[in-house]
Amino acid sequence: MDNELFMNTEFPTPPEMATHFEHQPSSSSAMMLNWALMDPTPHQDSSFLWEKSTEQQQQQSIFDSALSSLVSSPTPSNSNFSGGGGDGFLIRELIGKLGNIGSNNNNSGEIYGTPMSRSASCYATPMSSPPPPTNSNSQMMMNRTTPLTEFSADPGFAERAARFSCFGSRSFNGRTNTNLPINNGNNMVNNSGKLTRVSSTPALKALVSPEVTPGGEFSRKRKSVPKGKSKENPISTASPSPSFSKTAEKNGGKGGSKSSEEKGGKRRREEEDDEEEEGEGEGNKSNNTKPPEPPKDYIHVRARRGQATDSHSLAERVRREKIGERMKLLQDLVPGCNKVTGKALMLDEIINYVQSLQRQVEFLSMKLSSVNDTRLDFNVDALVSKDVMIPSSNNRLHEEGLQSKSSSHHHQQQLNIYNNNSQLLPNISSNNMMLQSPMNSLETSTLARSFTHLPTLTQFTDSISQV
Amino acid sequence: MASADKLINTYVPEKDVFALHFLQSLSNLRTQNPLNSPDKSIDRVRKIKKAAYVSMARAAGGTSRLWSRALLRRAAKDDNKSVRFSRRKRKVTWKISSKRKRSNQRAPVVEEAAERLRNLVPGGGGMETSKLMEETAHYIKCLSMQVKVMQCLVDGLSPK
Numbered sequence: 001m002d003n004e005l006f007m008n009t010e011f012p013t014p015p016e017m018a019t020h021f022e023h024q025p026s027s028s029s030a031m032m033l034n035w036a037l038m039d040p041t042p043h044q045d046s047s048f049l050w051e052k053s054t055e056q057q058q059q060q061s062i063f064d065s066a067l068s069s070l071v072s073s074p075t076p077s078n079s080n081f082s083g084g085g086g087d088g089f090l091i092r093e094l095i096g097k098l099g100n101i102g103s104n105n106n107n108s109g110e111i112y113g114t115p116m117s118r119s120a121s122c123y124a125t126p127m128s129s130p131p132p133p134t135n136s137n138s139q140m141m142m143n144r145t146t147p148l149t150e151f152s153a154d155p156g157f158a159e160r161a162a163r164f165s166c167f168g169s170r171s172f173n174g175r176t177n178t179n180l181p182i183n184n185g186n187n188m189v190n191n192s193g194k195l196t197r198v199s200s201t202p203a204l205k206a207l208v209s210p211e212v213t214p215g216g217e218f219s220r221k222r223k224s225v226p227k228g229k230s231k232e233n234p235i236s237t238a239s240p241s242p243s244f245s246k247t248a249e250k251n252g253g254k255g256g257s258k259s260s261e262e263k264g265g266k267r268r269r270e271e272e273d274d275e276e277e278e279g280e281g282e283g284n285k286s287n288n289t290k291p292p293e294p295p296k297d298y299i300h301v302r303a304r305r306g307q308a309t310d311s312h313s314l315a316e317r318v319r320r321e322k323i324g325e326r327m328k329l330l331q332d333l334v335p336g337c338n339k340v341t342g343k344a345l346m347l348d349e350i351i352n353y354v355q356s357l358q359r360q361v362e363f364l365s366m367k368l369s370s371v372n373d374t375r376l377d378f379n380v381d382a383l384v385s386k387d388v389m390i391p392s393s394n395n396r397l398h399e400e401g402l403q404s405k406s407s408s409h410h411h412q413q414q415l416n417i418y419n420n421n422s423q424l425l426p427n428i429s430s431n432n433m434m435l436q437s438p439m440n441s442l443e444t445s446t447l448a449r450s451f452t453h454l455p456t457l458t459q460f461t462d463s464i465s466q467v
Numbered sequence: 468m469a470s471a472d473k474l475i476n477t478y479v480p481e482k483d484v485f486a487l488h489f490l491q492s493l494s495n496l497r498t499q500n501p502l503n504s505p506d507k508s509i510d511r512v513r514k515i516k517k518a519a520y521v522s523m524a525r526a527a528g529g530t531s532r533l534w535s536r537a538l539l540r541r542a543a544k545d546d547n548k549s550v551r552f553s554r555r556k557r558k559v560t561w562k563i564s565s566k567r568k569r570s571n572q573r574a575p576v577v578e579e580a581a582e583r584l585r586n587l588v589p590g591g592g593g594m595e596t597s598k599l600m601e602e603t604a605h606y607i608k609c610l611s612m613q614v615k616v617m618q619c620l621v622d623g624l625s626p627k
Contacts (some may be wrong), residue, residue: 326600329604333604333608344580347584350584350603351583354607357607357610358610361610361613364519364618365515365519369512369515371626
């Protein structure tokens with residue numbers, strides 16, 4: 001999946017190409033040359049192939065074997081080039097260089113240093129003039145510049161080479177740019193200047209790559225970031241992928257995927273719809289390597305290290321955590337839930353508790369019905385005087401039977417039952433029902449009314465039993 | 468309580484509110500049946516139970532809670548009365564809840580428990596799991612308050 005960052009659409013799979021090399025040495029060399037000369041689209045193929053082969057050792061070994069086969073193969077490849085017998089040598093060097101770039105065992109920081117792959121000991125001299133290990137370069141370079149000119153005059157080649165070197169970044173990560181022949185290359189001929197552009201990109205990459213913090217999930221994106229940051233023009237075809245990953249990086253690594261924006265938007269909607277109390281910056285979860293981002297419009301959720309960065313899975317994770325929060329809340333409510341651990345058992349406990357409460361309500365209502373046949377005749381209106389503020393009950397319902405009837409019927413009812421208005425409900429409140437404040441206000445208000453007293457509870461029950 | 472309460476509102480009024488509402492409903496029952504002896508005690512029990520639930524729903528916040536709203540609607544439908552609901556401040560997020568139900572990647576353990584809860588808690592059928600648990604928390608609080616009120620009443624009114 002990470003390689004898809006670099007992937008253009010139609011690519012042959014690298015093993016196919018590599019094995020193709022292996023099996024058919026002559027045609028493979030022809031193919032490699034065809035890479036050099038063909039149109040940009042196959043060049044993309046080749047660059048991709050190079051890149052792939054750099055990443056995977058196995059393919060690299062295949063590649064190296066292909067290289068060696070190339071090296072060993074004689075001159076039929078030379079026919080494509082104008083120029084003399086130095087062509088085969090040229091090609092070998094070039095390919096060796098490219099192989100060198102791809103190999104992880106580079107000797108020095110130079111690309112154009114000795115183009116030494118494992119099997120390329122026959123490659124003598126570099127193309128440009130970095131501080132080479134062997135100093136017999138000058139002649140060779142003179143010789144080679146002309147065919148090299150022609151060879152590298154192909155515009156696609158530099159592009160490919162540049163791209164390829166960028167793709168070979170893995171090998172240069174730990175390196176500084178000390179030995180890279182940027183300046184030297186600029187002193188050279190035009191074409192080698194083109195070639196040095198290839199070298200400069202790893203220089204830039206070597207510069208840039210230490211800066212990029214390697215998160216667990218961001219490690220693959222490092223490659224394309226310097227690509228985006230490098231100022232090379234020929235790196236244009238692969239620009240969609242660096243821009244992609246760059247924006248992913250620029251998102252602060254939120255979720256690490258392109259869909260983080262959509263996910264963030266979705267999260268915002270979900271959050272706002274579900275809980276308006278939660279602030280907008282709520283979902284920030286810090287990664288292992290980076291500090292949490294400041295809250296923005298969306299609620300950003302970062303994928304944790306080692307977890308999928310899929311937007312769905314992130315949403316799942318947030319939702320799970322929400323549910324876990326509420327479970328904790330419920331745990332406090334339900335008695336005896338502290339010992340139980342695990343969601344399933346706790347949920348069972350909660351369900352049992354709700355069921356038990358409902359059964360209790362039913363049982364008590366049964367009891368009330370048997371007990372309160374005649375005992376419920378007390379003046380509710382006395383309890384609900386106009387001066388009494390009922391806290392926090394928002395009765396905007398107009399359901400019949402509760403309000404209108406209570407106001408109409410209870411003026412004349414059972415005044416004789418009540419002896420003392422302060423004693424009925426305080427007796428009930430002795431069972432922790434706090435009706436003191438309404439009762440206090442009632443004392444003042446009911447004096448103005450027709451009835452003067454409310455019974456004590458015992459008196460109340462006695463009088464009712466007498467009825 | 469957990470600090471999550473600040474985010475999740477599970478405020479429940481004091482006991483006296485519940486008591487008030489319940490007593491009102493009981494007295495209304497009383498006036499509705501002046502004969503004091505309906506044919507079967509089961510009917511009376513049912514009426515009292517329903518009065519208890521309705522008063523609890525009303526005391527707990529009227530129509531501002533999903534479960535209370537569903538409860539009141541259910542009760543009103545039985546009595547062929549109409550319940551007027553206040554305007555919901557939040558827009559209905561049917562899209563999201565339906566989207567969530569479609570994706571069956573939720574933990575099945577949690578989900579089957581949520582199903583059972585939905586059957587218990589009034590109005591639970593339309594909610595998704597996290598919302599359901601909020602409502603359950605509030606419902607549990609209100610239920611326990613109502614049970615206490617009724618217990619007190621029964622204790623107060625039962626012969627000594």
